[in-house]
Amino acid sequence: MTQTSNNTIDKVRVNLGPRSYDILIGQGLLANLPSLFSNVGKATAIFAVCDEHVQAQASLVAKGFQNQNINVTHVVVPSGENQKCLDSAAKLYDQLVDSHADRKTMVLALGGGVIGDLAGFVAATFNRGLNLFMVPTTLLSMVDSSVGGKVGINHPKGKNLIGAFHQPVGVAIDIDVLKSLPDREYRSGLAEIVKYGMIMDADLFSFLESNAAGILARKPELLIKIIRRSCECKAQIVSQDEREETGLRAILNFGHTFAHAFETIGGYGKWLHGEAVAAGMVCANKVSLNRGLIDESIANRMVALLKAFKLPTDPPELSSAALLEVMRNDKKSVRGSLRFILATKLGAVSLFDDVTEENVKGVLSPLN
Numbered sequence: 001m002t003q004t005s006n007n008t009i010d011k012v013r014v015n016l017g018p019r020s021y022d023i024l025i026g027q028g029l030l031a032n033l034p035s036l037f038s039n040v041g042k043a044t045a046i047f048a049v050c051d052e053h054v055q056a057q058a059s060l061v062a063k064g065f066q067n068q069n070i071n072v073t074h075v076v077v078p079s080g081e082n083q084k085c086l087d088s089a090a091k092l093y094d095q096l097v098d099s100h101a102d103r104k105t106m107v108l109a110l111g112g113g114v115i116g117d118l119a120g121f122v123a124a125t126f127n128r129g130l131n132l133f134m135v136p137t138t139l140l141s142m143v144d145s146s147v148g149g150k151v152g153i154n155h156p157k158g159k160n161l162i163g164a165f166h167q168p169v170g171v172a173i174d175i176d177v178l179k180s181l182p183d184r185e186y187r188s189g190l191a192e193i194v195k196y197g198m199i200m201d202a203d204l205f206s207f208l209e210s211n212a213a214g215i216l217a218r219k220p221e222l223l224i225k226i227i228r229r230s231c232e233c234k235a236q237i238v239s240q241d242e243r244e245e246t247g248l249r250a251i252l253n254f255g256h257t258f259a260h261a262f263e264t265i266g267g268y269g270k271w272l273h274g275e276a277v278a279a280g281m282v283c284a285n286k287v288s289l290n291r292g293l294i295d296e297s298i299a300n301r302m303v304a305l306l307k308a309f310k311l312p313t314d315p316p317e318l319s320s321a322a323l324l325e326v327m328r329n330d331k332k333s334v335r336g337s338l339r340f341i342l343a344t345k346l347g348a349v350s351l352f353d354d355v356t357e358e359n360v361k362g363v364l365s366p367l368n
């Protein structure tokens with residue numbers, strides 16, 4: 001732990017040899033990034049890409065760099081998943097050229113998952129790679145997409161089909177920004193934290209159960225604890241399987257094969273990602289139950305916790321044929337087979353590649 005003027009800052013290290021970096025978690029971080037991250041202060045210029053909803057926070061960050069005589073070019077990208085496209089990336093490339101960016105320019109992504117993925121992709125590809133710094137401003141991006149180096153944009157035929165692994169040089173998680181996050185988006189982020197409890201940390205799961213009311217009330221000490229633990233979980237996985245080659249990193253996709261299909265067929269934006277993940281994890285647990293991998297009490301505890309966080313626990317009423325088609329084409333599927341991460345006990349999961357279409361249909365909405 002370190003200290004700013006009046007707040008404690010928690011630190012999580014992502015160990016990746018020469019690509020290692022720190023995640024700092026605390027309050028009042030935004031105006032002090034160059035002094036908190038020594039490597040960041042070495043940038044000669046900052047190309048800050050931010051979401052239209054966090055311009056006040058972006059100005060705070062910019063001031064911190066300007067105080068150190070570091071030039072900041074500030075670019076605002078409209079909100080929405082549809083910004084994760086080649087056109088938006090091309091606009092950012094143009095703006096980087098116009099701002100005379102060179103190899104010492106650092107891209108700073110300030111926003112939710114869309115901004116991190118888009119700006120990260122541009123950082124990975126412009127000038128054969130610029131340093132990237134992440135300032136996630138949604139709970140979901142704090143505990144998932146800002147950590148681990150996956151960056152990318154969507155192809156009209158598939159989410160995140162164009163992308164790269166490009167680790168950031170640092171991640172600053174300032175929980176003050178969560179004060180203004182809309183309730184639905186905040187709860188959506190909680191689904192990914194429940195996921196860490198399910199896949200690898202039964203103690204985190206119990207902590208969420210015991211503190212659900214305080215977490216919903218966004219108590220800072222609880223937020224720091226659950227964000228820190230989630231980042232530790234993610235850092236542990238990423239440092240062992242950075243490029244998703246051994247199968248370990250795939251466990252982060254618990255509930256996501258279902259979720260991705262719900263989002264694709266239901267239409268992006270209808271459900272937030274974390275909402276789809278919540279219902280997807282319930283479906284995955286039903287497959288586990290039907291295979292005798294877990295007992296009912298575990299599945300019931302997860303449903304109760306998701307309900308406490310006011311997240312959906314039933315699959316949407318969509319055609320199972322259409323959902324299965326998406327699941328077969330999932331990036332993670334191998335030659336069209338269905339692969340699922342399934343719970344084997346609370347805090348442990350495994351990859352199964354023998355899940356049948358009947359197994360899947362059996363846990364989808366009975367109305368189709």
Ligand code: GLY
Binds near residue numbers: 145148150249252253
């Ligand atoms: N969000 C899944 C991963 O980072 O691998």
